[in-house]
Each structure stands twice: as structure tokens, then as C-alpha cells.
Amino acid sequence: QLQLQESGPGLVKPSENLSLTCAVSGGSVRGGTYYWGWIRQPPGKGLEWIGSLYYSGSIFHNPSLKSRVTISVDTSKNQFSLKLNSVTAADTAVYYCARHSMVGANFDYWGLGTLVTVSS
Amino acid sequence: QSALTQPPSASGSPGQSVTISCTGTSSDVGSYDYVSWYQHHPGTAPKLIIYEVTQRPSGVPDRFSGSKSGNTASLTVSGLQAEDEADYYCSSYAGRIQVVFGGGTKLTVL
Numbered sequence: 001q002l003q004l005q006e007s008g009p010g011l012v013k014p015s016e017n018l019s020l021t022c023a024v025s026g027g028s029v030r031g032g033t034y035y036w037g038w039i040r041q042p043p044g045k046g047l048e049w050i051g052s053l054y055y056s057g058s059i060f061h062n063p064s065l066k067s068r069v070t071i072s073v074d075t076s077k078n079q080f081s082l083k084l085n086s087v088t089a090a091d092t093a094v095y096y097c098a099r100h101s102m103v104g105a106n107f108d109y110w111g112l113g114t115l116v117t118v119s120s
Numbered sequence: 121q122s123a124l125t126q127p128p129s130a131s132g133s134p135g136q137s138v139t140i141s142c143t144g145t146s147s148d149v150g151s152y153d154y155v156s157w158y159q160h161h162p163g164t165a166p167k168l169i170i171y172e173v174t175q176r177p178s179g180v181p182d183r184f185s186g187s188k189s190g191n192t193a194s195l196t197v198s199g200l201q202a203e204d205e206a207d208y209y210c211s212s213y214a215g216r217i218q219v220v221f222g223g224g225t226k227l228t229v230l
Contacts, residue, residue, distance in 0.1 A: 035217070046123060046223035047158075047166075047209050060217035096165070104154035105213040106171035112164065 002027040004097050004111035012091075012118050018084040022097030022111060023077075030055045030075050033102045038071065038082045040093040041113070048093075052100065053080060087118045124149065124210055124222035131228040132200045140225045142193040142210035148220050150191040154213035157186060157195045160224075161206045170195060197227070205229045 008020035022036070029036055037052035051061040053071045061069050070083040084091060094115050098107040125143040132138035142155065149155055157170035168177055170186040173193060183198045193212070197204055210222040 037219075039221070046126075047211070047221040048123075049211075049219040049221060052217065052219070058217075062218070098166075100219070101171075104152075104156070104172050105211070105217070105219045106154070106156040106168055107158070107166070107211070108168050108171075108177065110165035110167075 002099065002109045004099070004109055006095060006097050006111045006114040008095075008114060008116070010115060010117060012087055012116060013120050014088055014118055015086055018082070018087050018091065018116055018118075020082045020095055020097075020114065020116070021079055022081070023079045024099075025078070028075075029073055029078055029080060034099050035060075035102060035105075036073065036080045037098050037100055037107065039096045039098060039107070040091075041096070042090070042093040047096075050082065050084075050095075052105075054102075089118050092116065092118045122220070124212060124220055126208075126210060126222040126225045128223070129226045129228065131230055132197075133230045134200050134202065136200050137196060137198045138200060138227065139194050139196045140208055140210075140227070142195070142212075142222050144191050144193075144212050144220070146191060148212040148214040149188065149193055151215065152213045153188065155186065155188055155193040156211045157184075158209045158211070159204075159206045160209060166209065200229050202229050 035052040038050040073080040094113040098110040100107040158166040160166040
């Protein structure tokens with residue numbers, strides 16, 4: 001059974017960078033017909049897709065966040081990462097990592113999510 | 121890329137049916153048969169319950185069904201059960217590996 005687990009600091013100061021990692025177990029980030037993505041949910045709000053990548057390096061971002069987002073993959077550790085620059089309080093959210101199909105972009109496996117609070 | 125529009129809340133009594141709408145644009149919902157629905161109980165991982173507008177993953181009860189007309193997709197939950205009380209989100213492929221989600225609907229089983 002594929003499992004995804006987010007990890008990273010739960011508290012980030014304004015203007016600093018947010019860094020999260022998603023460890024994948026029970027399957028490989030390499031190959032297949034899947035992308036690996038990040039989604040977030042601010043408190044009391046809906047889900048927002050941040051971006052996705054394919055293990056070979058193709059990366060796709062939400063245009064509203066593109067200039068601040070870096071998504072990367074480490075196939076040797078079977079994990080992928082998110083870096084969000086220059087955070088503000090508006091970036092406070094539960095951050096999820098998930099796998100989605102190449103065709104149709106349906107997210108079939110999700111992590112439990114990790115709350116990141118931006119505060120001084 | 122704007123969020124898909126969902127009603128903030130919906131409700132029904134056990135055994136009844138409820139339908140949740142998800143309205144997008146001709147650039148997302150209206151252009152692709154790639155609408156998904158997720159069930160989310162707070163504190164847990166969201167669960168895919170419908171993909172490609174009408175398809176159910178293995179293990180999802182057939183009480184959950186999806187449809188689409190124009191720029192609006194719908195999720196119908198038939199024979200409501202207490203465990204169906206959750207937040208429901210739609211998403212749509214929006215071209216060039218872009219994904220847009222809805223704002224979510226809180227379903228209450230009365």
C-alpha cells in the first residue's frame with residue numbers, strides 16, 4: 001500500500017522560506033504514469049493545488065504561486081520536496097503531498113498533511 | 121486560474137439523497153471530462169471517491185455518483201449514512217498539467 005508522509009517545521013517566520021519533504025513508501029517515485037504534487041488548505045478554506053512534478057524533472061506550478069515555489073525530487077531517497085519562499089501569514093495552511101494520475105489529474109494517494117504556521 | 125464554485129453547505133436526513141454542485145468555466149470543467157471528487161474527514165487524508173466525472177475507485181460505494189453538464193459537475197450521495205458527513209471537494213484538470221479545486225462543501229447528515 002502506497003503511503004506518503006509530510007515532514008518539516010511547523011512554524012516559519014514571515015519573510016523566511018518554508019521547506020517540506022514528502023517521503024514515499026510502498027512504491028517508487030520513479031516511473032509509472034503518475035505525478036507527485038503538493039496541495040494546501042488554509043484554515044477554514046478550500047484546497048489549493050500548489051504544483052506537481054514527474055520524477056524525470058518536469059514540473060508544473062499554480063500560476064499564482066509559481067514565482068515563489070520550488071518543487072524537487074530525490075529518487076535516491078524516494079521523496080520529493082516543496083520550498084516556498086518569502087512566506088506571509090497567508091501561507092499558513094495544512095500542506096498535503098499526494099500522487100496524481102498523468103491523465104485526468106486525480107489525486108489517489110494523500111499524506112495526512114502537516115500544519116505550517118507563519119508567525120513571528 | 122480561479123477556484124471552482126461549490127455551495128458551502130449541504131444537508132440531508134439518513135436514507136435521503138443529496139447533490140453537491142461544482143461550477144467551473146469553459147477552460148476547466150467545461151473542456152475536460154476530468155472532474156474528481158474527494159471526501160475529507162478533518163484530521164485525515166482526503167479520499168478520492170469519483171474521478172473522470174463518473175468513475176468510482178475500487179471500494180467506493182455505488183451510493184456515490186458523479187455527473188457533468190456544461191461547466192457544472194455534480195456529486196450525488198444516495199441513501200445518506202451518518203459516516204457520509206464530511207467535507208467534499210471537487211477538482212478539475214485545467215489543461216497543461218494545471219489543477220483547480222473547489223472551495224469545499226460541508227455535508228451534514230441530519
